[in-house]
Amino acid sequence: MEAPEEYQGEPRRTFLAAIGALATGAAAALVPVAAGVAALVDPLRKRGPETSMVLVTKLSAIPDDGTPKKFTVRQDRVDAWSTEADAPVGAVYLRRADDGVAALNVVCPHAGCFVGLADDRAGFACPCHRSSFDLDGAVDDPASPSPRDMDALEVEVRNDDEVWVRFQNFLPGRHDKTAV
Ligand code: FES
Known part of the structure:
Protein backbone atom coordinates (compact mmCIF):
# COMPACT_ATOMS: atom_id res chain seq x y z
CA MET A 1 0.00 0.00 0.00
CA GLU A 2 1.48 3.35 -1.05
CA ALA A 3 1.39 5.96 1.73
CA PRO A 4 -0.02 9.36 0.81
CA GLU A 5 2.55 11.97 0.00
CA GLU A 6 2.26 13.74 3.33
CA TYR A 7 3.22 10.48 5.06
CA GLN A 8 6.43 9.86 3.06
CA GLY A 9 9.71 9.66 5.11
CA GLU A 10 9.40 10.36 8.86
CA PRO A 11 5.70 10.97 8.59
CA ARG A 12 5.47 7.52 6.95
CA ARG A 13 6.05 5.96 10.37
CA THR A 14 3.20 8.06 11.69
CA PHE A 15 1.02 6.75 8.89
CA LEU A 16 1.95 3.11 9.66
CA ALA A 17 1.38 3.72 13.37
CA ALA A 18 -2.05 5.13 12.57
CA ILE A 19 -2.91 2.06 10.47
CA GLY A 20 -1.68 -0.22 13.28
CA ALA A 21 -3.72 1.63 15.87
CA LEU A 22 -6.79 1.38 13.66
CA ALA A 23 -6.36 -2.38 13.26
CA THR A 24 -5.81 -2.85 17.00
CA GLY A 25 -8.88 -0.77 17.77
CA ALA A 26 -11.01 -2.76 15.35
CA ALA A 27 -9.82 -6.06 16.85
CA ALA A 28 -10.52 -4.78 20.38
CA ALA A 29 -14.00 -3.73 19.35
CA LEU A 30 -14.72 -7.15 17.86
CA VAL A 31 -13.95 -9.02 21.10
CA PRO A 32 -16.97 -7.75 23.05
CA VAL A 33 -19.18 -8.13 19.97
CA ALA A 34 -18.11 -11.77 19.60
CA ALA A 35 -18.63 -12.33 23.33
CA GLY A 36 -22.11 -10.82 23.09
CA VAL A 37 -23.08 -13.02 20.17
CA ALA A 38 -21.75 -16.09 21.97
CA ALA A 39 -23.74 -15.22 25.10
CA LEU A 40 -26.86 -14.71 23.02
CA VAL A 41 -26.50 -18.02 21.23
CA ASP A 42 -25.14 -19.98 24.19
CA PRO A 43 -28.55 -21.01 25.66
CA LEU A 44 -29.43 -22.55 22.31
CA ARG A 45 -26.27 -24.61 22.38
CA LYS A 46 -27.02 -25.71 25.93
CA ARG A 47 -30.44 -27.10 25.02
CA GLY A 48 -30.25 -30.82 24.67
CA PRO A 49 -31.63 -34.06 25.98
CA GLU A 50 -30.43 -33.44 29.53
CA THR A 51 -33.24 -34.29 31.92
CA SER A 52 -33.89 -34.55 35.61
CA MET A 53 -36.41 -36.51 37.62
CA VAL A 54 -39.68 -34.67 38.15
CA LEU A 55 -42.36 -35.35 40.75
CA VAL A 56 -45.51 -36.31 38.84
CA THR A 57 -48.02 -37.57 41.39
CA LYS A 58 -48.64 -39.65 44.49
CA LEU A 59 -48.52 -43.42 44.30
CA SER A 60 -51.99 -43.50 45.81
CA ALA A 61 -53.34 -41.67 42.73
CA ILE A 62 -52.47 -44.59 40.43
CA PRO A 63 -55.18 -47.29 40.19
CA ASP A 64 -54.43 -50.43 42.18
CA ASP A 65 -55.74 -52.76 39.48
CA GLY A 66 -53.02 -52.07 36.90
CA THR A 67 -55.12 -49.73 34.76
CA PRO A 68 -52.95 -46.97 33.26
CA LYS A 69 -53.81 -43.42 34.18
CA LYS A 70 -52.68 -40.29 32.39
CA PHE A 71 -50.90 -37.53 34.31
CA THR A 72 -49.70 -34.15 33.17
CA VAL A 73 -46.02 -33.53 33.74
CA ARG A 74 -45.21 -30.08 35.04
CA GLN A 75 -41.76 -28.67 35.12
CA ASP A 76 -39.95 -25.38 34.97
CA ARG A 77 -39.75 -24.73 31.25
CA VAL A 78 -36.50 -23.17 30.20
CA ASP A 79 -35.98 -22.01 26.66
CA ALA A 80 -33.18 -19.93 25.23
CA TRP A 81 -34.15 -16.69 26.87
CA SER A 82 -36.81 -17.28 29.52
CA THR A 83 -38.02 -19.57 32.28
CA GLU A 84 -41.64 -20.48 33.00
CA ALA A 85 -42.18 -22.07 36.39
CA ASP A 86 -44.28 -25.20 36.80
CA ALA A 87 -45.45 -25.31 33.19
CA PRO A 88 -47.09 -28.36 31.56
CA VAL A 89 -44.40 -29.98 29.45
CA GLY A 90 -46.07 -33.25 28.50
CA ALA A 91 -47.96 -36.22 29.87
CA VAL A 92 -47.35 -39.80 30.86
CA TYR A 93 -49.33 -42.94 31.49
CA LEU A 94 -48.50 -44.41 34.87
CA ARG A 95 -49.43 -47.95 35.74
CA ARG A 96 -48.75 -50.18 38.68
CA ALA A 97 -46.51 -53.00 37.56
CA ASP A 98 -45.08 -56.06 39.29
CA ASP A 99 -41.85 -54.25 40.05
CA GLY A 100 -43.35 -50.91 41.04
CA VAL A 101 -44.66 -48.30 38.61
CA ALA A 102 -44.26 -48.19 34.83
CA ALA A 103 -44.26 -44.92 32.90
CA LEU A 104 -44.92 -44.35 29.21
CA ASN A 105 -44.80 -41.10 27.29
CA VAL A 106 -48.26 -40.46 25.80
CA VAL A 107 -46.81 -39.30 22.48
CA SER A 131 -51.26 -47.81 15.98
CA SER A 132 -52.02 -50.31 18.68
CA PHE A 133 -50.00 -51.06 21.83
CA ASP A 134 -50.38 -53.43 24.74
CA LEU A 135 -50.34 -52.33 28.38
CA ASP A 136 -46.55 -52.38 28.41
CA GLY A 137 -46.53 -50.06 25.41
CA ALA A 138 -45.37 -52.74 22.98
CA VAL A 139 -46.79 -52.66 19.45
CA ASP A 140 -49.36 -55.49 19.44
CA ARG A 158 -39.52 -41.98 46.60
CA ASN A 159 -40.51 -41.48 50.21
CA ASP A 160 -43.08 -44.29 49.89
CA ASP A 161 -45.64 -42.25 47.96
CA GLU A 162 -43.95 -39.90 45.53
CA VAL A 163 -43.80 -40.93 41.89
CA TRP A 164 -40.88 -39.32 40.07
CA VAL A 165 -40.35 -39.65 36.33
CA ARG A 166 -37.42 -38.74 34.13
CA PHE A 167 -39.58 -37.03 31.54
CA GLN A 168 -38.27 -36.97 28.02
CA ASN A 169 -39.58 -36.71 24.47
CA PHE A 170 -38.21 -38.72 21.58
CA LEU A 171 -38.16 -38.21 17.84
CA PRO A 172 -41.20 -39.77 16.14
CA GLY A 173 -40.98 -41.75 12.92
CA ARG A 174 -37.80 -43.62 13.83
CA HIS A 175 -37.09 -47.18 14.90
CA ASP A 176 -34.53 -46.04 17.42
CA LYS A 177 -35.39 -44.00 20.49
CA THR A 178 -33.63 -40.66 20.03
CA ALA A 179 -34.16 -38.09 22.76
CA VAL A 180 -34.95 -34.52 21.80
S1 FES B 1 -50.42 -43.93 14.55
FE1 FES B 1 -50.04 -42.51 16.10
S2 FES B 1 -49.43 -40.75 15.07
FE2 FES B 1 -49.76 -42.18 13.50
Whole structure:
Protein backbone atom coordinates (compact mmCIF):
# COMPACT_ATOMS: atom_id res chain seq x y z
CA MET A 1 0.00 0.00 0.00
CA GLU A 2 1.48 3.35 -1.05
CA ALA A 3 1.39 5.96 1.73
CA PRO A 4 -0.02 9.36 0.81
CA GLU A 5 2.55 11.97 0.00
CA GLU A 6 2.26 13.74 3.33
CA TYR A 7 3.22 10.48 5.06
CA GLN A 8 6.43 9.86 3.06
CA GLY A 9 9.71 9.66 5.11
CA GLU A 10 9.40 10.36 8.86
CA PRO A 11 5.70 10.97 8.59
CA ARG A 12 5.47 7.52 6.95
CA ARG A 13 6.05 5.96 10.37
CA THR A 14 3.20 8.06 11.69
CA PHE A 15 1.02 6.75 8.89
CA LEU A 16 1.95 3.11 9.66
CA ALA A 17 1.38 3.72 13.37
CA ALA A 18 -2.05 5.13 12.57
CA ILE A 19 -2.91 2.06 10.47
CA GLY A 20 -1.68 -0.22 13.28
CA ALA A 21 -3.72 1.63 15.87
CA LEU A 22 -6.79 1.38 13.66
CA ALA A 23 -6.36 -2.38 13.26
CA THR A 24 -5.81 -2.85 17.00
CA GLY A 25 -8.88 -0.77 17.77
CA ALA A 26 -11.01 -2.76 15.35
CA ALA A 27 -9.82 -6.06 16.85
CA ALA A 28 -10.52 -4.78 20.38
CA ALA A 29 -14.00 -3.73 19.35
CA LEU A 30 -14.72 -7.15 17.86
CA VAL A 31 -13.95 -9.02 21.10
CA PRO A 32 -16.97 -7.75 23.05
CA VAL A 33 -19.18 -8.13 19.97
CA ALA A 34 -18.11 -11.77 19.60
CA ALA A 35 -18.63 -12.33 23.33
CA GLY A 36 -22.11 -10.82 23.09
CA VAL A 37 -23.08 -13.02 20.17
CA ALA A 38 -21.75 -16.09 21.97
CA ALA A 39 -23.74 -15.22 25.10
CA LEU A 40 -26.86 -14.71 23.02
CA VAL A 41 -26.50 -18.02 21.23
CA ASP A 42 -25.14 -19.98 24.19
CA PRO A 43 -28.55 -21.01 25.66
CA LEU A 44 -29.43 -22.55 22.31
CA ARG A 45 -26.27 -24.61 22.38
CA LYS A 46 -27.02 -25.71 25.93
CA ARG A 47 -30.44 -27.10 25.02
CA GLY A 48 -30.25 -30.82 24.67
CA PRO A 49 -31.63 -34.06 25.98
CA GLU A 50 -30.43 -33.44 29.53
CA THR A 51 -33.24 -34.29 31.92
CA SER A 52 -33.89 -34.55 35.61
CA MET A 53 -36.41 -36.51 37.62
CA VAL A 54 -39.68 -34.67 38.15
CA LEU A 55 -42.36 -35.35 40.75
CA VAL A 56 -45.51 -36.31 38.84
CA THR A 57 -48.02 -37.57 41.39
CA LYS A 58 -48.64 -39.65 44.49
CA LEU A 59 -48.52 -43.42 44.30
CA SER A 60 -51.99 -43.50 45.81
CA ALA A 61 -53.34 -41.67 42.73
CA ILE A 62 -52.47 -44.59 40.43
CA PRO A 63 -55.18 -47.29 40.19
CA ASP A 64 -54.43 -50.43 42.18
CA ASP A 65 -55.74 -52.76 39.48
CA GLY A 66 -53.02 -52.07 36.90
CA THR A 67 -55.12 -49.73 34.76
CA PRO A 68 -52.95 -46.97 33.26
CA LYS A 69 -53.81 -43.42 34.18
CA LYS A 70 -52.68 -40.29 32.39
CA PHE A 71 -50.90 -37.53 34.31
CA THR A 72 -49.70 -34.15 33.17
CA VAL A 73 -46.02 -33.53 33.74
CA ARG A 74 -45.21 -30.08 35.04
CA GLN A 75 -41.76 -28.67 35.12
CA ASP A 76 -39.95 -25.38 34.97
CA ARG A 77 -39.75 -24.73 31.25
CA VAL A 78 -36.50 -23.17 30.20
CA ASP A 79 -35.98 -22.01 26.66
CA ALA A 80 -33.18 -19.93 25.23
CA TRP A 81 -34.15 -16.69 26.87
CA SER A 82 -36.81 -17.28 29.52
CA THR A 83 -38.02 -19.57 32.28
CA GLU A 84 -41.64 -20.48 33.00
CA ALA A 85 -42.18 -22.07 36.39
CA ASP A 86 -44.28 -25.20 36.80
CA ALA A 87 -45.45 -25.31 33.19
CA PRO A 88 -47.09 -28.36 31.56
CA VAL A 89 -44.40 -29.98 29.45
CA GLY A 90 -46.07 -33.25 28.50
CA ALA A 91 -47.96 -36.22 29.87
CA VAL A 92 -47.35 -39.80 30.86
CA TYR A 93 -49.33 -42.94 31.49
CA LEU A 94 -48.50 -44.41 34.87
CA ARG A 95 -49.43 -47.95 35.74
CA ARG A 96 -48.75 -50.18 38.68
CA ALA A 97 -46.51 -53.00 37.56
CA ASP A 98 -45.08 -56.06 39.29
CA ASP A 99 -41.85 -54.25 40.05
CA GLY A 100 -43.35 -50.91 41.04
CA VAL A 101 -44.66 -48.30 38.61
CA ALA A 102 -44.26 -48.19 34.83
CA ALA A 103 -44.26 -44.92 32.90
CA LEU A 104 -44.92 -44.35 29.21
CA ASN A 105 -44.80 -41.10 27.29
CA VAL A 106 -48.26 -40.46 25.80
CA VAL A 107 -46.81 -39.30 22.48
CA CYS A 108 -47.15 -41.79 19.65
CA PRO A 109 -43.79 -42.77 18.15
CA HIS A 110 -45.34 -42.80 14.68
CA ALA A 111 -46.07 -39.12 14.09
CA GLY A 112 -46.55 -37.54 17.48
CA CYS A 113 -50.29 -37.77 18.19
CA PHE A 114 -51.43 -38.45 21.74
CA VAL A 115 -52.09 -42.12 22.32
CA GLY A 116 -55.33 -42.95 24.17
CA LEU A 117 -56.57 -45.88 26.18
CA ALA A 118 -58.12 -48.50 23.90
CA ASP A 119 -61.91 -48.78 24.19
CA ASP A 120 -62.12 -52.46 23.40
CA ARG A 121 -59.23 -54.03 25.30
CA ALA A 122 -56.56 -53.42 27.90
CA GLY A 123 -53.99 -51.41 26.01
CA PHE A 124 -53.43 -48.22 24.08
CA ALA A 125 -54.63 -47.01 20.69
CA CYS A 126 -53.54 -44.04 18.67
CA PRO A 127 -56.48 -42.18 17.14
CA CYS A 128 -54.49 -40.79 14.22
CA HIS A 129 -53.38 -43.84 12.22
CA ARG A 130 -54.51 -46.70 14.43
CA SER A 131 -51.26 -47.81 15.98
CA SER A 132 -52.02 -50.31 18.68
CA PHE A 133 -50.00 -51.06 21.83
CA ASP A 134 -50.38 -53.43 24.74
CA LEU A 135 -50.34 -52.33 28.38
CA ASP A 136 -46.55 -52.38 28.41
CA GLY A 137 -46.53 -50.06 25.41
CA ALA A 138 -45.37 -52.74 22.98
CA VAL A 139 -46.79 -52.66 19.45
CA ASP A 140 -49.36 -55.49 19.44
CA ASP A 141 -50.71 -55.25 15.91
CA PRO A 142 -48.43 -55.75 12.90
CA ALA A 143 -50.61 -53.33 10.93
CA SER A 144 -49.60 -50.51 13.30
CA PRO A 145 -47.58 -47.86 11.51
CA SER A 146 -45.64 -47.00 14.66
CA PRO A 147 -41.98 -47.86 14.03
CA ARG A 148 -41.36 -48.70 17.70
CA ASP A 149 -43.05 -49.35 21.01
CA MET A 150 -44.34 -46.48 23.12
CA ASP A 151 -41.49 -44.68 24.84
CA ALA A 152 -40.91 -46.02 28.34
CA LEU A 153 -39.54 -43.57 30.88
CA GLU A 154 -37.47 -44.08 33.99
CA VAL A 155 -39.65 -43.93 37.11
CA GLU A 156 -38.89 -44.02 40.82
CA VAL A 157 -41.06 -44.14 43.91
CA ARG A 158 -39.52 -41.98 46.60
CA ASN A 159 -40.51 -41.48 50.21
CA ASP A 160 -43.08 -44.29 49.89
CA ASP A 161 -45.64 -42.25 47.96
CA GLU A 162 -43.95 -39.90 45.53
CA VAL A 163 -43.80 -40.93 41.89
CA TRP A 164 -40.88 -39.32 40.07
CA VAL A 165 -40.35 -39.65 36.33
CA ARG A 166 -37.42 -38.74 34.13
CA PHE A 167 -39.58 -37.03 31.54
CA GLN A 168 -38.27 -36.97 28.02
CA ASN A 169 -39.58 -36.71 24.47
CA PHE A 170 -38.21 -38.72 21.58
CA LEU A 171 -38.16 -38.21 17.84
CA PRO A 172 -41.20 -39.77 16.14
CA GLY A 173 -40.98 -41.75 12.92
CA ARG A 174 -37.80 -43.62 13.83
CA HIS A 175 -37.09 -47.18 14.90
CA ASP A 176 -34.53 -46.04 17.42
CA LYS A 177 -35.39 -44.00 20.49
CA THR A 178 -33.63 -40.66 20.03
CA ALA A 179 -34.16 -38.09 22.76
CA VAL A 180 -34.95 -34.52 21.80
S1 FES B 1 -49.43 -40.75 15.07
FE1 FES B 1 -50.04 -42.51 16.10
S2 FES B 1 -50.42 -43.93 14.55
FE2 FES B 1 -49.76 -42.18 13.50
